[in-house]
Amino acid sequence: MDHTVQVGDELAEVSDLITRRRVVMNPGVTLDYYPGHWDPETAKAQGQRDIFINTMHFMGFVDRVALEWAGWSSRLLRRKIKMQYSICAGDTMVASGSVREVEVVDGATRVHIDLWIRNQDDVPCCLADITIELGAVSSDA
Amino acid sequence: MIGAVSGPHSAQIDVSAALIKLFCAAVQDPNPRYWDDDVEGGIVAPPAMLMTWLMPLEWTPTGQRSENLLAAQVPLPGEILINVSNEAEFYTDARPGDKLYVTERLVEVSPKKTTSVGSGHFITTCSNYYNQRDELIGEITNVMFRFGAPEA
Numbered sequence: 001m002d003h004t005v006q007v008g009d010e011l012a013e014v015s016d017l018i019t020r021r022r023v024v025m026n027p028g029v030t031l032d033y034y035p036g037h038w039d040p041e042t043a044k045a046q047g048q049r050d051i052f053i054n055t056m057h058f059m060g061f062v063d064r065v066a067l068e069w070a071g072w073s074s075r076l077l078r079r080k081i082k083m084q085y086s087i088c089a090g091d092t093m094v095a096s097g098s099v100r101e102v103e104v105v106d107g108a109t110r111v112h113i114d115l116w117i118r119n120q121d122d123v124p125c126c127l128a129d130i131t132i133e134l135g136a137v138s139s140d141a
Numbered sequence: 142m143i144g145a146v147s148g149p150h151s152a153q154i155d156v157s158a159a160l161i162k163l164f165c166a167a168v169q170d171p172n173p174r175y176w177d178d179d180v181e182g183g184i185v186a187p188p189a190m191l192m193t194w195l196m197p198l199e200w201t202p203t204g205q206r207s208e209n210l211l212a213a214q215v216p217l218p219g220e221i222l223i224n225v226s227n228e229a230e231f232y233t234d235a236r237p238g239d240k241l242y243v244t245e246r247l248v249e250v251s252p253k254k255t256t257s258v259g260s261g262h263f264i265t266t267c268s269n270y271y272n273q274r275d276e277l278i279g280e281i282t283n284v285m286f287r288f289g290a291p292e293a
Contacts, residue, residue, distance in 0.1 A: 016169065025167035029160060031196035036223075046221060047258045055224040059189035060168035072172050076188050080228040137174065137181075 005111055005134070011069045011097040016061065018053060020089035026057040043088075052086035062115050062128040065095045070111065075136035077110065080129040085119070092120040097128075109134045147211050148244035149271075153198045156186050156239040164190050185234035191270055191279050194241045211245050212264040212285045219261045219289035229281045239272045248282070261288025 027037040032054045035042035043051045058081055067074055087093055097115035104110070110133050117126040154160075158178075164187060165175045174185050186194075212222060235241060251263035264285050270278045 022167065026164070029163045029167050030190065030193040031198070032193075033199065034222075046223075055227060056164075056189055056192065057168060059227070059229075060164065060170060060187060063187060063189050064168060064170040064172065067172060072174060076231055078228075078230045079188070080226070082226040083224060 005070075005099055005102055005109070007099050007102055009099040011065065011095075011113065011115070014065050014068075014095045016093045016095075018087055018089065018091050018093060020051070023051050023053050023089045026060070027054045030054065030056045032056065048086050048088065050088040050090070052088045055081075055083065058083060058087075058117070058126050058128075061093060062095065062117065062126070062130060065097070066113055066115060066128075066130045066132055069097075070132050070134060073135045073137045074132045076130070076132055078129075078131040082127045083125070084127065085123050085125040087117070087119060087125055093125070094118045094120070097130075100129075108136060142215055142247050143250065145211065145247045146244060147214070147246075149242045150195065150245075152194045152241045152243075153201070153205075154194060156194055156235045156237050156241065158184055158237040160193070161186050161190065161237070164193070183236060185236050186239075188229065188231045188279065191229065191231075191235065191281065192268075194235065194239075195243045195270070210285075211247050211266050212283075212287060215247065215250060215262075215264060215287070217250070217262055217264075217287060219259075219287045221259070221261075221289065222285045222287050223258070225263065225284045225286050227281060227283045229279055231279045232277050233272075235270075235272065235278050241270055241272055241278065243268050243270050256286065256288070258286070259288040261286055263287075 024038050037054050040051055095117050097113050100114050101112040113130045115128040119125050161175050245268045248267050249265040267282045269280050
C-alpha cells in the first residue's frame with residue numbers, strides 16, 4: 001500500500017468461519033471467562049442463539065482486516081466498534097469496508113476506514129471506525 | 142459515583158510473546174509484527190490485547206484478586222454485563238516483558254433503558270493503560286449494558 005489511497009477505495013472482503021472451538025479460543029487466551037462465551041445454557045438464557053465471541057475477538061478481527069489491507073508497516077491509531085448482533089458458534093464473519101477520509105498529519109498519511117462485519121445471513125453484527133497511519137512502523141522502531 | 146476513579150491497578154501478568162501468539166492464532170492474524178522475533182524492534186502486542194494484560198487471574202497462591210470493573214461496582218440492580226461499544230486510541234506499543242497498569246474512571250450511567258435483552262443501564266467507563274515507565278499506551282472508553290433477567 002502506498003500513498004495513492006483514495007476516499008471510496010474498498011477493502012477486499014474477508015470471511016472467517018467461527019467454529020465452536022474458535023469461539024472459546026479467544027476468551028481462553030484473553031482471560032475472559034464470561035459464561036456466555038463457553039456455556040450454551042447461559043448464552044441461551046440471555047437470549048443469545050448459542051455461545052458468542054468476545055469483544056476482543058471482534059477487535060482483533062477488524063484490526064487484522066484493516067492492517068492486512070493497508071500493509072503490515074501501518075499502525076493502528078484508533079478503533080471504535082459498536083456491537084449490534086452476536087457472532088455465535090457456527091457463524092461466518094464477513095468483513096467489508098471502505099476508505100472514508102484520507103489526511104496528512106505532520107507528513108504522515110492517516111486513513112479513516114469504515115468497516116462492517118456481517119454474518120452469513122447478511123445481518124450487521126459489528127460496525128468499526130478505524131484510523132491507521134500508513135508506513136508508520138519502520139520510522140518508529 | 143460519576144467521576145469515581147479506580148486504580149492504579151497493576152497487571153497480574155506480564156506482556157508475553159507466548160500469549161501474543163496464542164491470541165493471533167485464535168484470531169488468525171498473520172501480522173509479522175506479532176510473530177517474527179527478528180522483526181525490527183522486536184515483536185509487539187496486538188492493540189486488541191490491551192485489556193487482556195489487566196484481566197484478573199482466577200486464582201493466585203495468596204488469594205489475591207483484582208478489583209472488579211467499575212461497571213460492576215456501581216450500586217445498581219442487575220448482574221449481567223455485556224459490552225455495547227468500545228473506543229480506543231493507541232499511543233505506543235506494549236512489548237513482551239512490559240508490566241502494565243490501568244486507571245479507570247466512571248464517566249456516565251444512563252437512566253433505565255429497556256432493550257431486547259432486558260432492562261438496565263448503560264455504563265460508560267474510561268481506562269488509561271500505562272507501561273512500567275509510565276508511558277501511556279492506550280486509552281479505552283467502554284460502554285457496557287448492565288441488566289437483570291427479564292422478570293427481575
